[in-house]
Amino acid sequence: MRLIKYSEAINEGICEAMNSDKSIICFGLGTTDPKAIFSTTVGLEEKFGSERVFDMPTSENAMTGIAIGASMNGIKAIMTHQRLDFFLLAMDQLVNNAAKAHYMFGGALSIPITIRLIIGRGWGQGPTHSQNLQAWFAHIPGLKVVMPSTPSDAKSLLISSIFDPNPVVFLEHRWLHNSLGDVKKGLIKKKIGECNVLKNGKDITIICMSYLTIEAIKASNYLEVKGISCEVIDLSSIKPIDWDSIFYSVKKTGRILACDTGFTTCSVAGEIIARVSIELFDKLKAKPLRLAMPDVPEPTSFGLTKGFYIGAGDIARKCLAIFDHKTDNESDILPEPVPHDIPGDWFKGPF
Amino acid sequence: MRLIKYSEAINEGICEAMNSDKSIICFGLGTTDPKAIFSTTVGLEEKFGSERVFDMPTSENAMTGIAIGASMNGIKAIMTHQRLDFFLLAMDQLVNNAAKAHYMFGGALSIPITIRLIIGRGWGQGPTHSQNLQAWFAHIPGLKVVMPSTPSDAKSLLISSIFDPNPVVFLEHRWLHNSLGDVKKGLIKKKIGECNVLKNGKDITIICMSYLTIEAIKASNYLEVKGISCEVIDLSSIKPIDWDSIFYSVKKTGRILACDTGFTTCSVAGEIIARVSIELFDKLKAKPLRLAMPDVPEPTSFGLTKGFYIGAGDIARKCLAIFDHKTDNESDILPEPVPHDIPGDWFKGPF
Amino acid sequence: MEESIDKKKLLKTMMRIRAVEEKIAKEYSQQKMRCPTHLSIGQEAVPSAISFCINKNDFAVSTHRGHAHYLAKGGDLKAMIAEIYGKETGCSKGKGGSMHLIDTNVGFMGTSAIVGNSIPVGVGLALSCKLKKSDQISVVYLGDGAVEEGVFYESLNFAILKNLRVLFVCENNLYSVYSSLDVRQPKHRKIVSIAKGIGAKAEQCDGNNIEECLKVCTYAISTMRKEGGPFFIEFATYRHREHCGPNFDNDIGYRTLKEFETWKLKDPISNYQNRLLKEGSCSKKDFQYFAKEIDDEIEEAFEFAENSNFPLKSEAFKGVYS
Amino acid sequence: MEESIDKKKLLKTMMRIRAVEEKIAKEYSQQKMRCPTHLSIGQEAVPSAISFCINKNDFAVSTHRGHAHYLAKGGDLKAMIAEIYGKETGCSKGKGGSMHLIDTNVGFMGTSAIVGNSIPVGVGLALSCKLKKSDQISVVYLGDGAVEEGVFYESLNFAILKNLRVLFVCENNLYSVYSSLDVRQPKHRKIVSIAKGIGAKAEQCDGNNIEECLKVCTYAISTMRKEGGPFFIEFATYRHREHCGPNFDNDIGYRTLKEFETWKLKDPISNYQNRLLKEGSCSKKDFQYFAKEIDDEIEEAFEFAENSNFPLKSEAFKGVYS
Numbered sequence A, B: 001m002r003l004i005k006y007s008e009a010i011n012e013g014i015c016e017a018m019n020s021d022k023s024i025i026c027f028g029l030g031t032t033d034p035k036a037i038f039s040t041t042v043g044l045e046e047k048f049g050s051e052r053v054f055d056m057p058t059s060e061n062a063m064t065g066i067a068i069g070a071s072m073n074g075i076k077a078i079m080t081h082q083r084l085d086f087f088l089l090a091m092d093q094l095v096n097n098a099a100k101a102h103y104m105f106g107g108a109l110s111i112p113i114t115i116r117l118i119i120g121r122g123w124g125q126g127p128t129h130s131q132n133l134q135a136w137f138a139h140i141p142g143l144k145v146v147m148p149s150t151p152s153d154a155k156s157l158l159i160s161s162i163f164d165p166n167p168v169v170f171l172e173h174r175w176l177h178n179s180l181g182d183v184k185k186g187l188i189k190k191k192i193g194e195c196n197v198l199k200n201g202k203d204i205t206i207i208c209m210s211y212l213t214i215e216a217i218k219a220s221n222y223l224e225v226k227g228i229s230c231e232v233i234d235l236s237s238i239k240p241i242d243w244d245s246i247f248y249s250v251k252k253t254g255r256i257l258a259c260d261t262g263f264t265t266c267s268v269a270g271e272i273i274a275r276v277s278i279e280l281f282d283k284l285k286a287k288p289l290r291l292a293m294p295d296v297p298e299p300t301s302f303g304l305t306k307g308f309y310i311g312a313g314d315i316a317r318k319c320l321a322i323f324d325h326k327t328d329n330e331s332d333i334l335p336e337p338v339p340h341d342i343p344g345d346w347f348k349g350p351f
Numbered sequence C, D: 001m002e003e004s005i006d007k008k009k010l011l012k013t014m015m016r017i018r019a020v021e022e023k024i025a026k027e028y029s030q031q032k033m034r035c036p037t038h039l040s041i042g043q044e045a046v047p048s049a050i051s052f053c054i055n056k057n058d059f060a061v062s063t064h065r066g067h068a069h070y071l072a073k074g075g076d077l078k079a080m081i082a083e084i085y086g087k088e089t090g091c092s093k094g095k096g097g098s099m100h101l102i103d104t105n106v107g108f109m110g111t112s113a114i115v116g117n118s119i120p121v122g123v124g125l126a127l128s129c130k131l132k133k134s135d136q137i138s139v140v141y142l143g144d145g146a147v148e149e150g151v152f153y154e155s156l157n158f159a160i161l162k163n164l165r166v167l168f169v170c171e172n173n174l175y176s177v178y179s180s181l182d183v184r185q186p187k188h189r190k191i192v193s194i195a196k197g198i199g200a201k202a203e204q205c206d207g208n209n210i211e212e213c214l215k216v217c218t219y220a221i222s223t224m225r226k227e228g229g230p231f232f233i234e235f236a237t238y239r240h241r242e243h244c245g246p247n248f249d250n251d252i253g254y255r256t257l258k259e260f261e262t263w264k265l266k267d268p269i270s271n272y273q274n275r276l277l278k279e280g281s282c283s284k285k286d287f288q289y290f291a292k293e294i295d296d297e298i299e300e301a302f303e304f305a306e307n308s309n310f311p312l313k314s315e316a317f318k319g320v321y322s
């Protein structure tokens, strides 16, 4: 066992990759500043030099195109944005260019770029610093999308993303940066497109991603006590998604709850419900369930975010309801932590 | 009956609105050029002057922000882009600004802008001139999204969009521009969020939008002959969507096929399947069905687009299969028109 | 000019902004203002000068670092503090926080947490004025980082094209977060020269000298009012505290203590106080009196904020559509 | 210089591009080239000149109007025509069409159907060269409309910042689709002055005079090779035919016949032919000989395209991922 933080795992992943391949570069606003993007890029410039590791102008769109152009000549770029929301400026380059270049030039090119986007919630991040738009990226043919929930996946999936010949959108949740996990040394990889079955169960399949995996595990522990056996699937990759494992699990349990950190309408969770309903209609023992963020921008106020986020309690309640469990006091079930808007004591705001 | 073209209906809608309200402006690349955005803006500059109707620089992102800013001071802007794909440059302004301003400023502002985006398919438009990204817009709280399929809806929904106090994304399909329909004179409005039940039926609900409505109607006529009675729902509004009518219909028919002009994964059709499966699980007599464009960029070649688009035949085959209809020769069913890549003889390419 | 300006009022405007920010800094560690907050301490001269050149019905938009701009435009202090506290009495009803301030009553049309995002909005406001044949102007505050966004360039191009009255106020404080200009913009290329290249009238100005700021702004605005069209001003300025949050951060190594101290010496407020003392237009007593008046107002605002209620949880789900 | 350049080859390069475009125009109405197609007739001098100044291993990227740039860089003619016909032998296997041409064998790294979209790509290619310590340069073709996109400005800023060898070739043909410069850019503001304001070395050049083009390009490229850093050149040019498609469009009213005729008189090819005749470096026979050679090659290319197969339908679903 070697416990390290998620943020350290990211850093290690970049280091290992850059060590093993001189064609990898790493840039983004703040990459070389003292905060080093929540410590994930710390020490990289010292190790690999300022040609390969650099800060950049606030020019998200051009910088994406520049990564694309460099990748056409054998460079593998890792670009980071401190919030996904900033990357909305670069949708033209991402969608009209990176995602399609391999296809529309008949295979003449590959675009091996990795775009790290930090997503989050809470502590007053508000409407434009908290968007979880994985559904957007999943909608676009040609993009791969990953959302690791453990330090080990963070490292291994990041390495796989960097070496993947396609553009990969790598979504890391701010609330996971300090979580600890066992992480192997070296250049470890994990196949993009394979989920983690974190827990075997027989009554219901709970599908989750990124930070919600933490909440799903908590809920499943609680439900176990109540006699409901949950199979917990951490998606880990969003596109390609591991349909085989999902279908296999739902065939077994006959029930599904799909959770999502993003808005509800046209969400990844919705896609999962749709596909499962189409493919496994006859196997479902109960209506499928979804728990995604409401179709509402995230408000800033501490008061307004109370009860706003999806937590273990919400997951547990959804599952209990489908089994017609009566509970005396609903709000007693895995209550929201206090304060509800931070991931843990380590978080000292503002960023 | 007064038959006019879809493109004329758009033009009339703008005229009527601008006539009735001096605060409306209309701009976009080509608005005042001789082609007048597929004739939809013809004559507007003459009628309303060059202060209110103007061409613009190729600066999609800034122009969106400019529309937003003007709207904060009582101007209602109609902005048009000749392809949806160009508008990807403006996602920051649309999503981080227009969609959220009303909410994140606590209601202090409204953003009454209408963004006309032309979508399409065929005739070598290729990967970056053919995207139907309604699912993206539907995913974002604060946006309204409409996709009229008839000239009458085009006019009335456009007028409603212009006068709606929220940002509305108005998607018009190039293949509909020349379609004829009965359109009332005057300042007619249609409520955003109400679908059209185009055909009553009892066996299956076919949900469609925009150009696919034409194909769905063809398919339903064919299916009728085969003894399958289809209820055809033209969504018309994508967000808000008319859940009441959809649920009402599916409760009746017990079967659903959701069609979509966009990519499959995380599509609007997927959202409909998900919601229907969740809400009407017990009412479904057969697995729900979806027919959306594949998760593939649209290729350019005439050869490659053969059989690529969703047509009446595909819709019919999907429906027949769910009723276990055996058909002697599948490909005989409503064959793809020849040539398959144009909407009709009126289309003379290239634009 | 010398004669006509109200020097005391100028000073007081700056002092008030400073005091509000200092108070936020002081209380911030209590963890009651739970949102990213970017203070303008050190950068008070520019908005203060501008507040003397524009009218209440002129427009302004700003950035993540918007407190000073909001206050200088006449924004409601209580509503701002309450907003930072996330209260229902906040100017954005708690939905926006420090980065989303608005007061439409005084033409302050919002700040944005996305760099460059409010620039075209300011241009759109100016377009609306032209359409309405009003002679209002629109002030766009932006940082040295924001000029790196393509939208800045697109917006300025359009403002010139349509001859719109937009005052672009670029507060060049040398940093974007902790990234210095070196890693973002070509050496020896001045920001003002970009604006000129695009075709705008443009000037540079010492952003620590409020009287110079006032002069340059007055000139720019009178030019705009006369001839129409935008004007771009690059102000040299410096933030004293960390990029985001209440503390000093000279220890973390992105800038030298020497640099900090050099700029600290140029502090717009203490310098102006010294100058007014020297020329006899103000006494130390005046300063104390101002400070007291300001403190009372601030005290009241913080009390107001603290005593206000959080919005109801259910409000989170309302107001998505108008 | 006069002595050293191969004038015949220069002329022939232009004539070949023109002849290809004329042939496309001639065949287009057959409706076999079913994709938006933007011809460069009238704009041949610029890419022809550049083809004389750069090496095969230098890079180039271009726009929707990319045929001439592809050919000048040495792109395979047959593969281009086949691509426009949508055939499996096309340079993009039929997936891209006229607006998505590529030939990586000669460093032609693609065209884009989105205005401005390929500009940062060209800068990224130059960055890769710097990282690999190669002295290759990267040519970015763009139109006068593309400079209105913020990404142009962002890309140029970065190229200067990192001292990248990017040659920005702006073909100013006065129009973006049917919109004249008047409605898009400030009067009297030159595009070249934007580039200078951003901090680039920049020149203007008559894009109809191939020898002047050659001179300016040679200077720009030798400067870049010596000093590093980008260079921006604005070329005055004019397209003879409609924006998209094979026809003339002087009848539709966005430009005057007079304007068209004035520019037609500056036609780069006939003028150069006259000049070479006059100075005796070429005879009419030479022209005929060139034309014949070119026509044969083109005939063969069109035959190749016509005789090639469409890709299998199933290919549409392949190659989304690498």
Ligand SMILES: Cc1ncc(C[n+]2csc(CCOP(=O)(O)OP(=O)(O)O)c2C)c(N)n1
Pocket: A029, A058, A060, A082, A086, A089, C064, C065, C113, C114, C115, C116, C142, C143, C144, C145, C146, C147, C173, C175, C176, C177, C243
């Ligand atoms: C589009 C975008 N990119 C990055 C950020 C992160 N960010 C927040 S504040 C800031 C600094 C911008 O610098 P400047 O414009 O000089 O303003 P200053 O903070 O110095 O006042 C940055 C980069 C953002 N908010 N938006």
Ligand SMILES: Cc1ncc(C[n+]2csc(CCOP(=O)(O)OP(=O)(O)O)c2C)c(N)n1
Pocket: B029, B058, B060, B082, B086, B089, D064, D065, D113, D114, D115, D116, D142, D143, D144, D145, D146, D147, D173, D175, D176, D177, D243
């Ligand atoms: C982002 C974007 N906006 C608009 C268009 C529509 N469009 C296609 S070609 C073109 C003209 C651009 O003008 P310019 O850059 O001068 O090139 P030219 O056609 O004159 O060669 C435009 C606006 C587009 N393709 N992409």
Ligand SMILES: [Mg+2]
Pocket: C143, C144, C145, C171, C172, C173, C174, C175, C176, C177
């Ligand atoms: Mg700054």
Ligand SMILES: [Mg+2]
Pocket: D143, D144, D145, D171, D172, D173, D174, D175, D176, D177
């Ligand atoms: Mg042009």
